[in-house]
Amino acid sequence: MTTIEDVAKAAGVSASTVSYVLSGKRSISAPTRKRVEQAIADLSYRPHAGARALASSRTNVIGLMVPLRAGVDVSVVMQFVTGVVTHARQADHDVLLLTQDDAGGLERVAAGSMVDAIIVMDVEADDPRIPILRGLRQPTVLIGLPRDPAGLSCVDLDFEAAGRLGAAHLAGAGHREIALLGPPPEVMARHTSYADRVIRGFRHTRAERSLAAEVEACETTPDGARRAVDAVLGRAPGTTGFLVHNERALPHVLGRLAERGLRVPEDVSVVALCPTAVAMAQSVPLTSIDIPGEVIGGVAVDMVLSRLESKQPAESRLLAPVLTARD
Amino acid sequence: MTTIEDVAKAAGVSASTVSYVLSGKRSISAPTRKRVEQAIADLSYRPHAGARALASSRTNVIGLMVPLRAGVDVSVVMQFVTGVVTHARQADHDVLLLTQDDAGGLERVAAGSMVDAIIVMDVEADDPRIPILRGLRQPTVLIGLPRDPAGLSCVDLDFEAAGRLGAAHLAGAGHREIALLGPPPEVMARHTSYADRVIRGFRHTRAERSLAAEVEACETTPDGARRAVDAVLGRAPGTTGFLVHNERALPHVLGRLAERGLRVPEDVSVVALCPTAVAMAQSVPLTSIDIPGEVIGGVAVDMVLSRLESKQPAESRLLAPVLTARD
DNA sequence: GCCATTCGTCGAAGCGCTTCGACTTTGATA
DNA sequence: TATCAAAGTCGAAGCGCTTCGACGAATGGC
Known part of the structure; x- marks a missing residue:
């Protein structure tokens, strides 16, 4: 292992000088710096992370x-x-x-x-x-x-704003009965922060615009998506707008809607809350609110x-x- | 920060003794060990990773x-x-x-x-x-x-064996014209090791059993999957067995097959090479070769x-x- | 009852680095 | 020309830990 001492020797300076070249915390004359840098390159020296952490209390x-x-x-x-x-x-x-x-x-x-x-x-x-x-x-x-x-x-x-935005977009497109299909039940049950916040925003807009709006958790399996879609349409058959906050269930939700004879976008509108790439990769490129991870x-x-x-x-x-x- | 020295003092021993309690590299009498462990707990001491790495040349x-x-x-x-x-x-x-x-x-x-x-x-x-x-x-x-x-x-x-296994399974089910839908073109072009090896195995069985067998890269988009399926069925319309080594394209491949009026498993067989969970989550639970990540x-x-x-x-x-x- | 082991513990050296004075040299200022 | 500040460099003191050699005490064999 080559140490700072080796470099110092090779450059004809002291170890502390090498350290200062590396950190820039004190000024070093140009010729000295050059010599040190050359020595570092020649020996392909790398400071020992542990030693550095010990001395500087910084691990990077x-x-x-x-x-x-x-x-x-x-x-x-x-x-x-x-x-x-x-x-x-x-x-x-x-x-x-x-x-x-x-x-x-x-x-x-x-x-x-x-x-x-x-x-x-x-x-x-x-x-x-x-x-x-x-x-x-x-x-x-x-x-x-x-x-x-x-x-x-x-x-x-701002997932709360996203919930509002999604609902407002659907309402603006003329939908009076809408639904939020959320993450899987276990995520909802944990009260994962983003899940709760979307719901809050969604409900906020529901109240503000006096819409009919269902909220349903949704598993990521084809079956789970089927159940969720069916549950919503069972309770509120007139639902025509969906905000889907569940990337993996998305294709299955679309599949189930198709099975029920509902075409996107003719019969129902779907807004996805997911990374743009995912929304684009669906069978129909979906309107979406990006999650810019x-x-x-x-x-x-x-x-x-x-x-x-x-x-x-x-x-x-x-x-x-x-x-x-x-x- | 509490150090090993603090612990030593609290336990009435030397620092080295504490170190040996921690590492077990020398025998320590039961009473001493107890005292040291108590002190460690009382002070909620954690060895400094950098110092440890420096002294022992091990970072864990x-x-x-x-x-x-x-x-x-x-x-x-x-x-x-x-x-x-x-x-x-x-x-x-x-x-x-x-x-x-x-x-x-x-x-x-x-x-x-x-x-x-x-x-x-x-x-x-x-x-x-x-x-x-x-x-x-x-x-x-x-x-x-x-x-x-x-x-x-x-x-x-053993992806090569997996390629053979997939082909053999399809052949065993009576399919004479089969196809491998692989990873996206960029992965194939890189000669990513697993992609190449599946192909090699697949071709091996093709030769061995004198099957007709196409190999096609496949993008992960709906469009890409459509093109890949169409390309295979264009060149070899009699293809009835597919080995799909592309998790994300899988749903779209199934979708395209359905669009073309081909039912799984009645008209064509599909074997997936992917994690079991993924194969199970498709619209039809697929026969699969697990990638046990x-x-x-x-x-x-x-x-x-x-x-x-x-x-x-x-x-x-x-x-x-x-x-x-x-x- | 003596020597050789083993056991349990300690002190000190050192791992490779940063950083704080302190010292020398240089240049500017009065 | 004398004085001071700034620039550039060095030595040494740690950072907190492991590990080696040493040492006293307890143990066993003869």
């Missing part, structure tokens, strides 16, 4: 807690992850992967100084991890919005790093939803 | 390079990741996430001693990362099979860690494919 690693669990749409998750990783790399950080069911992982990596900061996805309204996060010395950003975000930074799509992931990184730099107070950011008409 | 972190790129089935990827992470945690290791397009990442985390070992997914036949991997001092496991695996450990489903990910961890422990030589493991009949 961000912990990311990802839901690898039932009912979560993997492609949405992947988008978030992609956004986080690419942004983190741009800021010269790496990403340590934690899983949702490894609750102790937060404490472990934080107290063990493995990470400088933590990003948590898929937050529930009263998430049990929140007290833990409050106790850590590392800054934290939640993707999602807990009931009480005090002291914690949060970022997410990569963007949100990137923002989360920016927020958490800026909090690291400058001890800024926690803040919440909700991204405005954007609806793109397609059918 | 595994690097995992994941494809976050076009054409890869996210749910399959997620399964691998889940397998790797859960297995790693069981062995008291964490996982650092690297992305495919961050080729320098391998060198960076390895030379910087951020990881003890590396697992690489989605390997191509002549993967440009392979020379890099050979140069690292950390053990490596590839998920996938490069053309020349010498010196590198590999693990994967979690298992493979777990095996990869076992292999890489056992190589860490005991400097064993590299080995390759191919898991036998299992076909489950459904329609």
Whole structure:
């Protein structure tokens, strides 16, 4: 292993000088810097991450807690992850992967100084991890919005606005009876923050515009989608507008509607709340409200790093939803 | 931050004794051990990962390079990741996430001693990362099979056998004209290891049983699936058996077949090569050859860690494919 | 009853890096 | 020309942990 000492020797300077060349924290004359950089290149030197972390109390690693669990749409998750990783790399950080069911992982990596900061996805309204996060010395950003975000930074799509937007779009297109097909029952039961918020927004617009509007959970299987569609049309046969917040059930919902002789967009309108790519890949390109996973992931990184730099107070950011008409 | 010294003081022993309690590398009397453990609990002490890495040259972190790129089935990827992470945690290791397009990442985390070992997914036949991997001092496991695996450990489903198995199953069901619908063109063009191997196996059985058999890449969009199905049936109208190795195109392939008036399983047979859950979630539960992502990910961890422990030589493991009949 | 082991513990060295004075040199200012 | 500040570099002190060698005490064999 080549060490900073080897580099120093090769460049004819002291180790601290090499360190300052690397960090730029003190000015170094041009010729010296050149020699050091040359030596670094020649020896293909890489600072030892552990030694660096020990001496500087900075690891340049961000912990990311990802839901690898039932009912979560993997492609949405992947988008978030992609956004986080690419942004983190741009800021010269790496990403340590934690899983949702490894609750102790937060404490472990934080107290063990493995990470400088933590990003948590898929937050529930009263998430049990929140007290833990409050106790850590590392800054934290939640993707999602807990009931009480005090002291914690949060970022997410404004799902409540998305619920309103979806309902309003359907109402604006003349539909008086509409329905929200949501995530699978287990996600709803957890009170996953985004699920609840969409419903709230949807109901808000229902009241405001005095629409008839059903809300139904929806499993991701063909059968589950069938049941959900049938349930809604059983209770409210006149339903002609659907807001579907369930990426994986989407094709099956469309399939069931077709089976029942309902054509999209002639007989019923469907608005999808999902990544644009998913809406485009359906049998009919659907009008959709995008879930911009990569963007949100990137923002989360920016927020958490800026909090690291400058001890800024926690803040919440909700991204405005954007609806793109397609059918 | 509480340090090992604090613990030592609280327990009335020296720091080294605490270290030995933690690592078990020397025998410690029961009473002393109890006192130390009590002190650790009281102070909720966590060893500093960086310090530990520096002193022991072990990070207890595994690097995992994941494809976050076009054409890869996210749910399959997620399964691998889940397998790797859960297995790693069981062995008291964490996982650092690297992305495919961050080729320098391998060198960076390895030379910087951020990881003890590396697992690489989605390997191509002549993967440009392979020379890099050979140069690292950390053990490596590839998920996938490069053309020349010498010196590198590999693990994967035996996709060649899966190609044979799929073709043989269709032939056994009486189909004389069959087709393989593969991954998207960009994946085929990369010569991603699994894509090539399925084709090889498929062609092998075609020759062996003198079947008529088409091979066609398939995009994951509805349109792409339509084109692929039409292309096959254009060239070989008598085709009655399909092996589909493309999870995301699967629903659209079925859709297109239905559009053309071909019923599954009455008129044509479809065998899917994908995770079981995906095959079950189609409009008709499909006969399938499972891609056991979690298992493979777990095996990869076992292999890489056992190589860490005991400097064993590299080995390759191919898991036998299992076909489950459904329609 | 003596020597050789084994057991349990400690002290100290060192892992590779950052960072804080402090020192020397140079250039500008009065 | 004398004085001071700034620029550039170095040495040394840690950061918190592991691990090696050493040492006293307890154990066993003869």
